Amino acid sequence: MKQHKTINCKEVMSHICDNLGEDLDSPRCVAIKSHLDECESCQTYFKSVDNTIQFYKKYNVKLSDEAHTRLIDYLGLNDE
Amino acid sequence: MNELELIEKAQLGDKKALSELVKNYEQTVYNFSFKICRDKDKAEHTMQETFMSMVKNIKQFSGKSKLSTWLYTVVSNHCLMLARSSRKHDYAASLDDDDVLIDEKSVADWSVTPDKVTENNELKIILDEAIQKLPADYRIVFLLRDVEGLSTEETGKIVELSIPAVKSRLHRARAFLRNELNQKLKYETA
Numbered sequence: 225m226k227q228h229k230t231i232n233c234k235e236v237m238s239h240i241c242d243n244l245g246e247d248l249d250s251p252r253c254v255a256i257k258s259h260l261d262e263c264e265s266c267q268t269y270f271k272s273v274d275n276t277i278q279f280y281k282k283y284n285v286k287l288s289d290e291a292h293t294r295l296i297d298y299l300g301l302n303d304e
Numbered sequence: 305m306n307e308l309e310l311i312e313k314a315q316l317g318d319k320k321a322l323s324e325l326v327k328n329y330e331q332t333v334y335n336f337s338f339k340i341c342r343d344k345d346k347a348e349h350t351m352q353e354t355f356m357s358m359v360k361n362i363k364q365f366s367g368k369s370k371l372s373t374w375l376y377t378v379v380s381n382h383c384l385m386l387a388r389s390s391r392k393h394d395y396a397a398s399l400d401d402d403d404v405l406i407d408e409k410s411v412a413d414w415s416v417t418p419d420k421v422t423e424n425n426e427l428k429i430i431l432d433e434a435i436q437k438l439p440a441d442y443r444i445v446f447l448l449r450d451v452e453g454l455s456t457e458e459t460g461k462i463v464e465l466s467i468p469a470v471k472s473r474l475h476r477a478r479a480f481l482r483n484e485l486n487q488k489l490k491y492e493t494a
């Protein structure tokens with residue numbers, strides 16, 4: 225059971241982006257998980273990937289009342 | 305009134321029902337358009353065209369897919385069309401190169417956290433610039449799947465890509481954006 229010893233950070237990093245959650249019990253996934261549990265560098269990497277997603281999730285814009293009115297006018301949906 | 309009832313009424317020409325549908329989705333469509341275009345005027349224009357298309361084609365809407373999926377599709381296609389007509393950037397090269405894409409040597413904590421986005425304009429510019437370097441089809445996959453939270457299947461349908469193709473683009477888009485942000489946000493260790 226030396227398999228996971230052969231996995232390096234780069235392989236771990238390229239794999240997890242590919243969607244954790246698939247065939248989690250495969251030997252490769254198990255090896256990756258155990259590497260990840262112990263490797264601070266990989267943990268930081270994935271935290272930054274996750275933060276990347278969060279940044280774009282939290283950066284939102286609100287439609288102004290004026291833009292709403294322009295839309296309704298444009299569509300010809302205003303009353304009367 | 306639920307959505308299907310609203311759609312049925314709208315299909316019969318009921319303006320109130322149409323306005324109601326517009327109201328229910330305008331914020332989502334505008335926000336999503338902005339996330340693709342990174343420009344408020346372009347986002348408003350895209351939103352207007354998207355709802356115009358909805359108004360014109362509501363009779364053909366079968367109800368087999370969700371209205372939201374349909375709207376996402378129109379926004380995405382509009383954006384892809386614009387991107388094809390301008391095709392100015394060519395940063396895509398590094399997206400095909402795993403050696404560049406996965407930068408395992410540059411791993412550091414970041415100096416800002418995501419909850420600071422709303423108040424930090426400098427950060428917004430960094431985020432806008434980074435995502436604009438991504439080719440449109442990568443950008444859309446990342447936004448639909450990771451940011452809007454659609455399933456891989458739904459995303460694939462919208463952009464007309466197979467599931468493995470969606471996953472591969474997603475993987476590359478994430479790594480690319482992460483590298484871009486990492487260069488700007490990592491703590492500099494002197």
Ligand SMILES: [Zn+2]
Binds near residue numbers: 233259263265
């Ligand atoms: Zn590692």
